[in-house]
Amino acid sequence: MNPFTPTFGTSPPLLVGRDRDLDEFRDGLYGGPGSPERATLVTGLRGTGKTVMLNAYEDAAASEGWLVISETATRGLIDRITHEHLPRLLIEADPRATESHLTAVSFPGGLGVEREVTERHTPRPGLRSRLTELTELLAERGGSGVLLTVDEVHRQGLDDLRILGATIQHAFRERREVAFVGAGLPSAVDDLLSDDVSTFLRRADRRHLRTVGRDDVAQALAVPIRDAGRDITPDALQIAVNGTGGYPFLIQLVGLHIWRADPGQGLIDVDQAQHGVDHARRRIGQLVHASALADLSTVDRSFLAAMAHDDGPSRTSDLATRLNVDRTYVGQYRRRLIAAEVIEPRGYGLVDFTLPGLRDYLREHAASSHWASGDET
Ligand SMILES: Nc1ncnc2c1ncn2[C@@H]1O[C@H](COP(=O)(O)OP(=O)(O)O)[C@@H](O)[C@H]1O
Ligand SMILES: [Mg+2]
The missing domain is CATH 1.10.10.10 (Winged helix-like DNA-binding domain superfamily/Winged helix DNA-binding domain)
Incomplete structure (x- = not known):
């Protein structure tokens, strides 16, 4: 079975070059309210691994017993968090859910259009109070917290991000166990931050995802190949590493195509590696460049x-x-x-x-x- 995952948003078999970011994030979770990593903004070009980093942040938090809300900055973000995620987590955190939780759940999105219009620019009571309730429940039960991740932040989602930012900032001020990680293209994030209302986001800890170093790329290719029962010669590995330019999406795409060049062979040699690299380079245009240019x-x-x-x-x-x-x-x-x-x-x-x-x-x-x-x- 081919171990590589050249698909946007799909976590790779081995995530390389990001240990430091993840370790520091874990420190931020241990460090308690006020740790700078508890508000993080991940930026990077298409295919540098923003979405899979959000997955990794979520896994790190979940393994510390934190609850996770994983979202994308599309229309209705605040509604989904308020009326879907938080009620679900409240029930999860308190299985003997009280009347108020059940009431919350029985009116999904039921606040009506009028409320929606008048409250567009203020944190909705439902959002803040449910987040407060959830963090209080978690504090009673041993002190874990809630991580919110929002992918593809963009100026178009500004109103919702502003409400979310104000709510999280408020929770920080009350020293609640809450963390936020957003992700977006560098230009989209800069554009968003130029708006003087999103102070919360502007103060967030910026993590810019770059290309990955050669040793890391070599690991990202060789380890999954070996784990899947084949091997690659040192020369072939060098060709494959060069072919990726350290660009995370290409690590997966090159991996896939060097694996496919001659799947019957136990050992991937120089010819297969060269063939795979050429193939991957041809495919990347459609997969990445066309969409980058369309923007x-x-x-x-x-x-x-x-x-x-x-x-x-x-x-x-x-x-x-x-x-x-x-x-x-x-x-x-x-x-x-x-x-x-x-x-x-x-x-x-x-x-x-x-x-x-x-x-x-x-x-x-x-x-x-x-x-x-x-x-x-
Ligand atoms: N650090 C990494 N090591 C290996 N592969 C990675 C890494 N980061 C991302 N990838 C792979 O690159 C591709 C793009 O990742 P993705 O998170 O969708 O990028 P983005 O959201 O920035 O466009 C995926 O196939 C993913 O598995
Ligand atoms: Mg993405």
């Missing part, structure tokens, strides 16, 4: 297409010539794309791509302009 404006994409003419870092002066625009204009898009972490500065006047393989993808698709035909603004 950008048409002008952003033409800037990237102009960069793809170069084999290495691009000179901003060359880009101005290619795009037939002045330097101020180039500077503006350069800043936007750096903020979106699609490109990064490489010394004076130079920029390069951050995602492995994006250059090749752009070259292949620039002609068909399949991604440039969107109706995005």
